[in-house]
Every structure is written in structure tokens, then in C-alpha cells.
Amino acid sequence: MPDTTTERAALIEGAPAPGVKKTDPIVVADGVQRTFGGVHAVDVDHVEIPRGAITALIGPNGAGKTTFFNLLTGFDKPNHGSWSFDGKPIGGVPAYKVARRGMIRTFQLTKALSMLSVMENMRLGAQEQPGENIARALVPALWRGREQQITERAQDLLARFKLDTKADDFAASLSGGQRKLLEMARALMSDPTMIMLDEPMAGVNPALTQSLLHHILDLKATGMTVLFVEHDMHVVREIADWVIVMAEGRIVAEGYPDQVMSDQAVIDAYLGSHHDTDLGDLSEEQQAELLDETQAEVEREEERNDG
Amino acid sequence: MDFSFLLLALGQIISPQTIAYALAALGLAVQFGFTGLLNFGQAGFMAIGGYAFAITTLHLGFPFWLAVLATLVATTVMALVLGIPTLRLRADYLAIVTIAAAEIVRYVVKTPDLIPLTGGSDGLNGAAVTFDALNPIPPGSYGFGPLRYDENDLWIILVGWIFVILVALLVRQLMKSPWGRVIKGIREDEDAVRSLGKNVFSYKMQSLILGGALGGLATIINIIPTSLQPDNYGTQTTFFLLTIILLGGATTVFGPLVGAIVFWIVLSLADGFLSLAVQYHWLPITTIQQGPVRFIIVGVALMLIVIFRPSGLIGKKREAFFA
Ligand SMILES: Nc1ncnc2c1ncn2[C@@H]1O[C@H](COP(=O)(O)OP(=O)(O)O)[C@@H](O)[C@H]1O
Ligand SMILES: [Mg+2]
Numbered sequence: 001m002p003d004t005t006t007e008r009a010a011l012i013e014g015a016p017a018p019g020v021k022k023t024d025p026i027v028v029a030d031g032v033q034r035t036f037g038g039v040h041a042v043d044v045d046h047v048e049i050p051r052g053a054i055t056a057l058i059g060p061n062g063a064g065k066t067t068f069f070n071l072l073t074g075f076d077k078p079n080h081g082s083w084s085f086d087g088k089p090i091g092g093v094p095a096y097k098v099a100r101r102g103m104i105r106t107f108q109l110t111k112a113l114s115m116l117s118v119m120e121n122m123r124l125g126a127q128e129q130p131g132e133n134i135a136r137a138l139v140p141a142l143w144r145g146r147e148q149q150i151t152e153r154a155q156d157l158l159a160r161f162k163l164d165t166k167a168d169d170f171a172a173s174l175s176g177g178q179r180k181l182l183e184m185a186r187a188l189m190s191d192p193t194m195i196m197l198d199e200p201m202a203g204v205n206p207a208l209t210q211s212l213l214h215h216i217l218d219l220k221a222t223g224m225t226v227l228f229v230e231h232d233m234h235v236v237r238e239i240a241d242w243v244i245v246m247a248e249g250r251i252v253a254e255g256y257p258d259q260v261m262s263d264q265a266v267i268d269a270y271l272g273s274h275h276d277t278d279l280g281d282l283s284e285e286q287q288a289e290l291l292d293e294t295q296a297e298v299e300r301e302e303e304r305n306d307g
Numbered sequence: 308m309d310f311s312f313l314l315l316a317l318g319q320i321i322s323p324q325t326i327a328y329a330l331a332a333l334g335l336a337v338q339f340g341f342t343g344l345l346n347f348g349q350a351g352f353m354a355i356g357g358y359a360f361a362i363t364t365l366h367l368g369f370p371f372w373l374a375v376l377a378t379l380v381a382t383t384v385m386a387l388v389l390g391i392p393t394l395r396l397r398a399d400y401l402a403i404v405t406i407a408a409a410e411i412v413r414y415v416v417k418t419p420d421l422i423p424l425t426g427g428s429d430g431l432n433g434a435a436v437t438f439d440a441l442n443p444i445p446p447g448s449y450g451f452g453p454l455r456y457d458e459n460d461l462w463i464i465l466v467g468w469i470f471v472i473l474v475a476l477l478v479r480q481l482m483k484s485p486w487g488r489v490i491k492g493i494r495e496d497e498d499a500v501r502s503l504g505k506n507v508f509s510y511k512m513q514s515l516i517l518g519g520a521l522g523g524l525a526t527i528i529n530i531i532p533t534s535l536q537p538d539n540y541g542t543q544t545t546f547f548l549l550t551i552i553l554l555g556g557a558t559t560v561f562g563p564l565v566g567a568i569v570f571w572i573v574l575s576l577a578d579g580f581l582s583l584a585v586q587y588h589w590l591p592i593t594t595i596q597q598g599p600v601r602f603i604i605v606g607v608a609l610m611l612i613v614i615f616r617p618s619g620l621i622g623k624k625r626e627a628f629f630a
Pocket of ligand 2: 065066067108
């Protein structure tokens with residue numbers, strides 16, 4: 001475990017509780033509400049995401065995690081609420097500008113650009129390419145140099161994610177897990193301040209999961225803030241510094257991984273009441289069941305998207 | 308039996324009409340094939356552009372280049388008017404709005420009250436004056452067999468083809484650039500592109516403007532050897548253009564050019580064979596039925612292409628629209 005207890009204790013001011021103040025928050029959200037019809041998909045009073053740490057956002061399916069991601073990154077508009085990133089309010093800022101400010105997200109349903117090569121996918125993630133302007137695009141001399149730098153960075157990242165041999169293949173030819181990796185690598189092309197990963201491990205084969213975890217730890221080592229949604233409690237326990245639990249749109253618990261997983265409110269949220277298991281000690285079958293549920297959901301949605 | 312129609316069909320390869328359709332189809336390929344924008348009103352862009360050219364030439368006495376500029380302004384305004392409210396919405400909104408707008412344009416220019424300006428249903432004649440005035444080719448008759456061209460025909464064919472090829476090279480350069488990468492990314496998944504910090508709305512707008520401008524310029528080429536007829540820019544024209552890009556390859560730059568040539572040759576051959584078939588009673592149809600029947604042939608040809616060559620004649624297999 002790379003984290004010392006003292007490092008973790010420095011994350012918060014006061015005792016762990018939903019909405020607890022962080023010593024150095026990078027995201028602060030207040031009164032964020034989003035309803036679909038009558039459903040309160042997100043109803044967050046106050047939450048802070050600690051800077052430079054790995055925060056896991058957990059909660060049962062339909063808890064509102066993805067919707068909360070969409071709101072924070074400008075992909076959806078809330079009914080109410082305000083939030084800031086890196087000290088500046090970004091409520092109402094369009095998604096592409098949020099990304100340019102250094103808050104990059106990935107999607108639960110992978111969005112690899114199938115008919116572009118893996119390398120082109122990567123290059124698209126880079127910022128400040130003058131050739132993306134229509135007039136300058138016509139004069140290669142104005143963008144070749146930058147393209148070279150971008151390509152080198154892309155090769156670097158692809159090698160780290162073991163996708164370098166696929167660079168010239170269409171993204172469509174990658175497996176589901178490889179697409180997840182590509183999406184994450186692509187998000188890193190812009191060197192973001194904060195990366196938000198929506199179920200990065202879903203569909204990734206177990207052999208790759210371990211290396212993905214190391215990548216995420218590496219990101220933290222470079223000073224990046226990571227917020228990720230995950231169902232696998234072993235993963236959460238292994239890499240998260242802080243855990244935020246959502247259920248029915250609300251933040252129902254916050255705390256250090258070990259604490260949170262033995263918290264009765266959290267167990268109730270996941271398994272209904274009258275369970276007194278530690279989530280981290282769920283049996284293989286229960287873990288598999290939770291995973292299967294997500295997997296099935298992902299597949300259903302992907303089918304819908306393909307159709 | 309008269310087989311001269313074979314040569315006439317060959318003439319379609321270089322006819323201004325083919326050039327115009329190639330250019331308008333290229334515009335549609337930029338929008339639909341590369342960006343994924345469902346513009347079902349390319350004929351409307353063609354009409355707006357054509358009327359801007361003809362009206363400024365005939366009524367305002369604009370010199371050629373200024374009238375071309377008027378065309379670009381008109382198609383750009385149309386793209387902004389149609390794009391601003393729809394490009395942030397789901398893709399189908401653009402389709403509905405463009406198809407309706409194209410019809411509105413056609414009905415408006417045909418309004419009897421506007422006859423002094425637009426010529427009503429008869430359209431506008433004589434917009435070629437400024438272009439023909441620039442013609443350096445000595446008067447005469449050029450060509451061979453039944454393919455005869457006077458100096459003005461030759462002038463528009465030459466200028467038209469050079470222009471179309473230059474534009475195709477330009478579009479190819481754009482599509483190979485980082486700009487084109489963003490455009491193709493939007494076709495695949497615009498949210499992904501947005502999440503990477505690109506202003507998707509602005510790119511879609513640029514694509515709509517560029518494609519619409521090519522449609523407008525196409526009409527200039529189309530009307531110079533003939534005249535501007537409003538009914539040539541109906542919904543049918545948009546579907547011909549879609550046929551052409553699917554035929555040639557919607558995600559290629561030279562596909563629309565090849566598609567336009569093949570389309571007009573096939574149409575012309577079908578016409579010729581049907582004339583013979585009617586004349587010698589090989590088929591139980593009349594001359595009146597001949598017109599629609601050739602479109603049935605085109606429709607069947609299109610189905611065969613979609614089935615056997617889903618990426619078009621020169622498209623790469625992986626980029627097929629109907630994979
Ligand atoms: N676009 C939408 N339209 C209607 N309801 C939605 C939409 N997106 C999410 N919801 C609803 O909001 C709730 C939260 O969903 P979501 O954020 O996807 O949960 P999670 O990511 O935690 O599984 C669910 O009840 C879901 O059905
Ligand atoms: Mg989700």
C-alpha cells in the first residue's frame with residue numbers, strides 16, 4: 001500500500017461524515033440537484049473532492065454517480081446547484097471548456113472513435129494543436145511540429161497502456177477492455193489536473209485490471225487528482241485514499257476505505273438492511289453478482305447505442 | 308438502330324451538370340460522410356447560392372467575382388440560420404429543418420409576387436454573361452462526333468473541372484489535417500470529442516458552412532451553360548446527391564466525383580436503352596413511362612451497391628456506411 005496513514009489523515013478537517021470539509025479540495029459542489037421526471041437522480045447538499053488524491057465514488061446502480069459526473073463536467077445541466085473546480089466556479093460552463101480547464105472525464109459506456117485509428121484517437125486528446133483551426137489546417141508547416149510532439153506523447157502513453165502494437169489499427173478492432181484503456185490513455189493526452197473515470201475496470205480482463213490500477217496510482221504520483229466510479233470493493237480498498245458513497249442521488253457516507261466498507265449505512269445502501277457484512281469481505285459470488293449487474297447494464301446500453 | 312446515345316452518355320463524363328453534381332456531392336460528403344451531419348436540404352443550399360449569383364448578376368450588375376462572393380455569403384447565412392438552432396440538438400433535427408428549408412426556398416422563389424426578382428417558375432436566364440465575358444477561348448466549334456462544344460461550353464467545362472479538382476484537393480488536405488481529425492471524431496461520437504476539449508458546435512457549423520458553400524458554387528457551374536430553374540433544386544436533387552456519395556464512397560474526397568460521373572452515365576445510358584426499347588417494343592412501356600423507369604433502374608443500382616459495395620466504388624471497406 002503506497003499510502004501512509006498520516007498522508008490520508010491530512011485529507012479532511014474534522015471527523016469523516018457526508019460533506020466533510022477537505023484540507024485542500026479541488027472540487028467543491030453545493031446543492032446540486034438533477035431530477036428526471038419525478039426521480040431525484042442527483043441531490044447532493046455539499047461535497048468536496050480532495051486534491052492530489054484518489055477518490056472512489058461508489059454506490060448501487062442508479063445511485064446517480066454517472067449523472068453526477070455528467071453534471072460536474074458540463075455534459076448535463078442541473079436543476080439547481082453550483083460547483084467549482086480549482087477555485088473557479090464552473091457551473092454552466094460548456095463541457096469542452098471544462099475539459100480545457102483540466103477536468104477530463106471518461107464514459108461508463110466506452111466512447112472509442114471506432115473508425116479512427118488508435119493513434120488518431122490519441123492525437124485527438126491533445127490540446128493546443130494549431131492545425132485544428134480550419135485556416136491553419138491548410139498550411140501543414142503551421143502544425144507539423146506540434147503533431148510530432150503529440151505523436152511522441154501518444155506513443156509513450158500507448159506503450160504504457162500496452163496498446164502500442166495497435167497504434168495503426170482501427171479502434172473498432174479493439175476488445176472492450178482495450179477500448180477502456182484507450183479511452184483512459186486518450187484522456188491523459190492533455191495532461192489534465194483531474195481525471196474522472198466512470199467504471200474504468202468494467203469489462204477489462206482481470207490480467208489488465210492490475211496494470212490499470214498501477215496506472216491510476218502512477219497518475220496520483222504525478223500529482224493528478226483522480227475520481228473514479230467502481231463496483232469492485234477490492235479495487236477500491238487497494239487504491240482509493242477516500243471513498244464517497246452515493247445512494248438514491250445523495251451522498252450517504254464518506255470516509256477512508258476500510259471505515260466506509262464496514263459502515264452500516266453503506267452496507268444497507270448496497271444490500272438492503274439486515275446485513276452486517278463488511279463490503280470488502282463480500283463473498284466471491286456476491287462480488288460477481290454486483291459485477292454482473294453492471295456488466296449486463298453496460299451491455300444493454302451498448303446494444304442500444306449500436307442499434 | 309441509333310447508338311449515338313452511347314457517345315452522348317460518354318459526354319456526361321465532362322458535362323457541366325456532372326461537375327456541378329460532383330461539387331455539390333462533395334459538399335454533402337463533407338457534411339454527411341465526414342462529419343455525420345444529416346443535411347437533407349443540400350438542394351436548398353444549391354438554390355440559395357444560385358439565386359444569389361443570378362440575382363446579383365442580372366439585377367445589380369455585379370461582376371463575376373462579386374457575384375460568387377454573394378453566393379458564399381448567401382449559403383453561409385443559410386447555414387447559420389439552419390445550424391444555430393439545431394446543431395446543439397440531436398442529429399435528426401438538422402435533417403428535418405434542412406429538408407423543410409429547401410422546400411421553403413423553392414416555393415418562395417416561385418412565388419408570383421417575386422417574378423420581377425426571381426423569374427418565378429421560369430427561373431432566371433442569362434446569368435452567364437459575366438463569366439462568358441472572361442472567356443479567352445476563340446469562338447468556334449470543338450469536339451468530335453455528336454459531342455460538339457462551342458467556346459463558352461468549353462470554357463465552363465475547363466474552369467469547372469479545374470475548380471472541382473482544386474476543391475477536392477483542398478478538402479483532402481483539410482481531412483488529413485488535425486481539423487479533419489476532429490471532424491471525423493464528431494461523426495463517430497460527438498460527446499467523446501467534446502470531452503477532449505473540442506468545441507463541437509463550432510466544428511459542425513464550419514462543416515455545414517463549407518458543404519453548403521460547395522453546393523452554392525455548384526449551382527453557378529450548373530446554370531452558366533443553361534439557366535436557373537427552381538424545380539431543378541427539389542428534394543429529388545438532394546437524394547441524387549446522396550445516391551452519388553454512397554455510390555462513390557461517402558467518406559472519401561474523390562468518391563463524390565467518381566459517383567457523379569457514374570451516376571450521370573448510368574442515367575444517360577438507361578435513358579438511351581429505354582428509348583430504343585420503347586421504339587422497338589422490346590418493353591411494354593410508353594415514352595411517358597420511360598422517365599420514371601430510368602429512376603427505378605438507378606434505385607436498383609443503388610441497392611446493389613449498398614449490398615455489394617457498402618463503402619462505395621472507391622471507399623475503404625472499413626469505413627462503410629452500411630457495414
Ligand atoms: N437521461 C436520463 N433520463 C431519465 N432518467 C435518467 C437519465 N439518466 C439517468 N437517469 C436516472 O437517474 C438515476 C441515476 O442514474 P445514473 O446516474 O446512471 O446512476 P449510476 O451511474 O449511479 O448507476 C437512475 O434512476 C436513472 O434511471
Ligand atoms: Mg453509472
